[in-house]
Amino acid sequence: MKNIVIFASGNGSNASSIHQYFQQSGRVRIAAIFCNxxxxxxxxxxHDLGIPTEVFSKVEFSEPSFVERVRSYQPDLLVLAGxxxxxxxxxxHAFPNQIINIHPALLPKYGGKGMYGMHVHRAVFEAKEPETGISVHFVNEHYxxxxLIFQAKTTIAHCQSPEEIAAAVQALEHQHFAAVIDNLLTADE
Structure with a gap:
C-alpha cells in the first residue's frame, strides 16, 4: 500500500474526495493531513475520517527540521490540496518529483503568488474567459x-459569478484529482 500526505489550509473537500476514492480501491492510504x-x-x-493530523506554524514550516515530521509518515507522495x-x-529537494499541487485554473494562466481560490475565479470571471479548469502539477521552488501532469477543462460561458465558476472547478477537482494521484502512484507497477 502506498502512503500519501495531504497538505491543506481550508475546508478539505478535496481531502475527503481523495479519501473516498482510495477507500474503495484500498491501494493508497492517507497517512496524515498537515495543516497550517x-x-x-x-x-x-x-478527525471524522480517522486520519492523523499535524498542525504547524509558518515558522515551523520554514525550518529544515520540519522534513522529519513529514518523513515519519513514510509518504510516497505529498499532495497539496488547497x-x-x-x-x-x-x-x-527532500521530495524531488514527489510533491504535487492542484491549481484551480488552466496554467500557465492565472497562476503565481496570490492566485488561489476565489482570487483565481474572480480573475477568470472578470476576463470573461469562455472556459477554465484545473491543473495538477509537480511543485518546484516557484508558485x-x-x-504539468494533468489538465481538465470546463465551459463557463453560462456562469454568472465567480462563485458559479468555483463550483464548476471544484466539480472537476473532485472528478479527477484522486485518479491523477492513483495514476502517478501506480505508473511503475
Whole structure:
C-alpha cells in the first residue's frame, strides 16, 4: 500500500474526495493531513475520517527540521490540496518529483503568488474567459511553475459569478484529482 500526505489550509473537500476514492480501491492510504490553519475545516473532516493530523506554524514550516515530521509518515507522495503556503526549497529537494499541487485554473494562466481560490475565479470571471479548469502539477521552488501532469477543462460561458465558476472547478477537482494521484502512484507497477 502506498502512503500519501495531504497538505491543506481550508475546508478539505478535496481531502475527503481523495479519501473516498482510495477507500474503495484500498491501494493508497492517507497517512496524515498537515495543516497550517488550526481553524481549518479539513481538521474536523480528518478527525471524522480517522486520519492523523499535524498542525504547524509558518515558522515551523520554514525550518529544515520540519522534513522529519513529514518523513515519519513514510509518504510516497505529498499532495497539496488547497494549501496556501509556498513549499520551502528544502522540502522540494527532500521530495524531488514527489510533491504535487492542484491549481484551480488552466496554467500557465492565472497562476503565481496570490492566485488561489476565489482570487483565481474572480480573475477568470472578470476576463470573461469562455472556459477554465484545473491543473495538477509537480511543485518546484516557484508558485505554479512545476511541470504539468494533468489538465481538465470546463465551459463557463453560462456562469454568472465567480462563485458559479468555483463550483464548476471544484466539480472537476473532485472528478479527477484522486485518479491523477492513483495514476502517478501506480505508473511503475
Amino acid at each position: 490553519n488550526p481553524q481549518a475545516g479539513v481538521l474536523s473532516r480528518a 494549501f496556501l503556503l509556498q513549499v520551502p526549497e528544502y522540502l522540494v 505554479d511553475e512545476g511541470a
